[in-house]
Each structure stands twice: as structure tokens, then as C-alpha cells.
């Protein structure tokens with residue numbers, strides 16, 4: 553049965569690395585428009601789970617459903633075409649372009665016009681207009697949008713990664729520590745961008761900073777040793793003695 557309120561779902565997902573069970577029978581649901589945090593101690597299996605959602609890794613068992621469609625056997629590229637996107641670290645090529653150029657190229661890639669010598673100028677100018685609106689939506693100034701990505705501060709570069717993901721018009725966006733390596737005062741900017749993404753885009757994000765998690769997540773899934781440990785609203789997670797004991801109370805894990 554297709555439940556149209558569920559953007560992405562896993563059904564009893566399991567994965568082992570040799571004798572190590574890194575994903576244990578995990579069933580999670582990402583609602584349409586979700587701002588959903590995936591948290592857990594180091595090594596809990598958060599990134600491994602994200603890789604199985606994007607298609608980088610194959611689960612040993614279980615299914616991944618995207619908008620009700622079983623995509624477990626789909627490639628990364630097929631999933632992107634179906635609206636499942638994640639951020640990738642900007643590679644060196646993109647660093648030589650401006651954010652506006654990079655996002656325009658990504659849009660042309662989506663529309664199948666990239667690199668075509670005789671692609672219509674109208675399509676190209678439509679792509680540029682769309683790139684301008686994406687770049688503005690992530691709060692980049694018009695001036696920064698026209699500087700080389702390599703010359704932007706690191707926090708701004710991470711924002712451009714989100715803009716590149718948006719160029720594929722995702723319905724589901726997966727963000728594994730989107731503010732990693734960014735000074736604390738700038739990481740809230742990234743999360744403000746995430747909070748203000750279009751309402752129909754479901755976002756699943758991994759984040760270690762609990763202050764950011766509680767500020768921006770509407771729902772939280774806690775993963776411990778590869779298994780779902782707790783799930784609920786930020787209030788329910790904060791009120792849970794088990795979560796506090798195993799996870800939040802132990803600062804060495806956060």
C-alpha cells in the first residue's frame with residue numbers, strides 16, 4: 553500500500569561487515585516535508601544507514617522505499633532521478649567555478665542539456681534563472697554567488713553543496729553532518745538554510761551538536777549499535793531516561 557505522506561521508508565534494513573552487524577533490522581519513516589534528525593554515538597551506524605538509502609551500499613536484507621516505490625535495487629543515479637539526493641563534497645573542478653556556474657551546470661545536467669553544443673539558448677537562460685533563485689534561497693549574496701567557490705569561506709562552500717543538491721530538485725535530501733568542520737557560529741546558518749528549504753522537501757540529517765538537533769529537528773531517531781533505540785519528538789527524546797542514560801548523559805559520545 554502506498555502512503556502518500558511517507559517520502560522515504562526503510563523496512564527491516566540489515567547490513568553486516570563480516571561479523572559486525574552495522575545495521576540491525578532498522579525500519580524508519582521519513583514523512584513528506586520532514587526535518588528529521590538521525591543521532592547516535594560514534595560508530596552507531598548512521599553514515600552506513602545513509603549510504604544504504606542513497607544506494608552507495610547494498611543492504612544484506614530489507615527494503616528501501618522511495619515515495620512508495622521499492623528502490624532497493626536502484627543505482628545512486630536512478631534514485632537521484634527519482635528525487636532522492638544527498639550532498640557530496642565539492643570536488644576540485646567545481647571549486648574553480650562560481651556557485652552560480654556550478655549550480656547552472658548541475659541544472660543542465662538534470663535537464664539533459666549539459667555539454668550539448670546546440671542546446672537552446674532559452675533553456676540555458678532558464679537554467680541560469682533557476683540557479684540564481686536556488687543560490688539566493690540558500691542565503692548566498694549575489695556577490696558571493698559570482699566568486700570562485702575556492703575563494704569562499706568553508707561554511708559558504710558547504711552551503712554551495714546544499715545548493716548543488718537542490719539543483720536535482722530533490723523530494724528527499726539526506727545530509728550527513730552538513731555543518732562538520734564549520735565554526736560553531738556559522739553552523740546555525742547552515743541549519744537555518746535547511747529549516748527553510750521548500751516545505752515539500754523531506755530532510756534527514758545527521759548531527760552531533762545536540763543544541764542544533766533540538767532546535768531544528770521535528771522528529772529524532774536515535775541509533776545505538778546499528779539498531780533503532782528510540783524515536784520521537786525532541787520533547788520525547790529529551791524526556792527519555794534511556795536516551796539520557798545511554799546517549800545524552802555521556803558527553804564523550806556527543
Ligand SMILES: Nc1ncnc2c1ncn2[C@@H]1O[C@H](COP(=O)(O)OP(=O)(O)OP(=O)(O)O)[C@@H](O)[C@H]1O
Pocket residue numbers: 569574592593594595596597598599600601
Ligand atoms: N567499510 C567498512 N568496513 C568495515 N566496517 C566498517 C566500514 N565502514 C564502517 N564500518 C564500521 O561500521 C560501524 C558504523 O560506522 P558508521 O560510520 O556508519 O558510524 P557513524 O554512526 O556514522 O559514526 P560517526 O558518528 O563517527 O560518523 C563502525 O563500527 C565502523 O567501524
Ligand SMILES: [Mg+2]
Pocket residue numbers: 598599600728
Ligand atoms: Mg558518520
